[in-house]
Amino acid sequence: MRISRSASIVADVQVIDNFSTPAWDRVETRSIVTIGAYDGLHVGHRLVIDQVVAEAKESACQSVLVTFDRHPASLVRPESAPKLLTDHAQKMELLAQTGLDAVAVVTFDQQQAAESPEDFVRRVLVDCLKVDTIVVGEDFHFGKARAGNVALLRELGHRYGFKVEPLQLLTVSDGSVASSTFIRELITQGDIEAANRNLGHIFEIRGTVAHGDQRGRTIGFPTANVEVPVTMCIPADGVYAAWYVRLVAGKEDMYPCAINIGRRPTFYENAPVSLIEAHVIGETDLELYGEVAMLRFVTRLRGEQKFAGLEEMKTQLAKDVANASEILSRA
Numbered sequence: 001m002r003i004s005r006s007a008s009i010v011a012d013v014q015v016i017d018n019f020s021t022p023a024w025d026r027v028e029t030r031s032i033v034t035i036g037a038y039d040g041l042h043v044g045h046r047l048v049i050d051q052v053v054a055e056a057k058e059s060a061c062q063s064v065l066v067t068f069d070r071h072p073a074s075l076v077r078p079e080s081a082p083k084l085l086t087d088h089a090q091k092m093e094l095l096a097q098t099g100l101d102a103v104a105v106v107t108f109d110q111q112q113a114a115e116s117p118e119d120f121v122r123r124v125l126v127d128c129l130k131v132d133t134i135v136v137g138e139d140f141h142f143g144k145a146r147a148g149n150v151a152l153l154r155e156l157g158h159r160y161g162f163k164v165e166p167l168q169l170l171t172v173s174d175g176s177v178a179s180s181t182f183i184r185e186l187i188t189q190g191d192i193e194a195a196n197r198n199l200g201h202i203f204e205i206r207g208t209v210a211h212g213d214q215r216g217r218t219i220g221f222p223t224a225n226v227e228v229p230v231t232m233c234i235p236a237d238g239v240y241a242a243w244y245v246r247l248v249a250g251k252e253d254m255y256p257c258a259i260n261i262g263r264r265p266t267f268y269e270n271a272p273v274s275l276i277e278a279h280v281i282g283e284t285d286l287e288l289y290g291e292v293a294m295l296r297f298v299t300r301l302r303g304e305q306k307f308a309g310l311e312e313m314k315t316q317l318a319k320d321v322a323n324a325s326e327i328l329s330r331a
Contacts, residue, residue: 040085044178096192190236
């Protein structure tokens with residue numbers, strides 16, 4: 001079963017990456033702005049963006065999200081930087097679907113990391129974007145050593161002539177706060193369904209299909225070995241029902257698949273890393289090597305297990321494929 005639909009591309013949103021001159025042609029144009037890493041673009045992020053877009057339309061301003069070309073922690077504290085829910089390309093694609101007028105992408109390098117909160121506000125928000133109002137979460141921090149916060153923004157707003165609107169953090173049905181940190185925890189625990197509810201969209205990772213040991217092919221379950229950058233958040237070891245997505249002629253071709261993430265304990269005692277192996281269901285002649293695969297995770301079927309032999313493994317894999325097919329037929 002293959003599903004085709006038009007591919008999502010970055011369109012109808014202005015991308016600003018030069019802050020040395022005003023962003024708008026008309027001197028009187030102002031902007032409603034939010035700022036942040038916006039990793040994952042989850043339901044809490046959407047709440048903030050929706051308010052920015054709505055206020056901008058009401059006040060005839062430009063709606064702008066200011067973000068960074070990489071997660072600031074990857075430079076400031078690389079040893080403890082969080083794994084990413086979305087890479088930069090994914091984030092830009094998701095942002096293009098929000099109704100924003102513009103996304104301002106700040107290059108986060110050593111010079112940017114050393115910039116004081118006030119200098120950042122004056123250079124990017126005041127001089128370039130002509131900010132009228134800043135909308136951020138109530139726990140917002142920014143600038144060198146995260147010294148900037150809502151209180152400082154309000155102080156600078158009095159000085160430079162803009163308003164600040166802090167929003168309460170969004171809680172979900174179980175009372176937890178929708179946050180990138182919480183969603184990472186869900187994913188690394190394998191709770192994909194809860195992660196997807198908090199994201200507001202299906203969790204996706206992208207990687208290049210590489211040659212593996214091709215053992216799956218010999219037992220009737222060929223798999224694509226998908227190599228994902230180490231910076232990305234990876235689900236817990238186990239078997240998942242997911243969609244394998246290919247970009248073909250401007251369309252997304254989506255195939256149901258069963259994905260195994262793990263260290264293959266049936267064959268290896270101490271494998272150093274977990275591999276991501278995607279079995280595209282019902283397709284035997286797809287040439288996938290070298291292409292970028294987009295894997296969209298729907299639910300976890302089971303944990304990884306060690307089998308007594310190949311026949312036991314084949315029996316379980318057949319059950320996994322049947323379960324994945326049934327779940328995805330209803331997704």
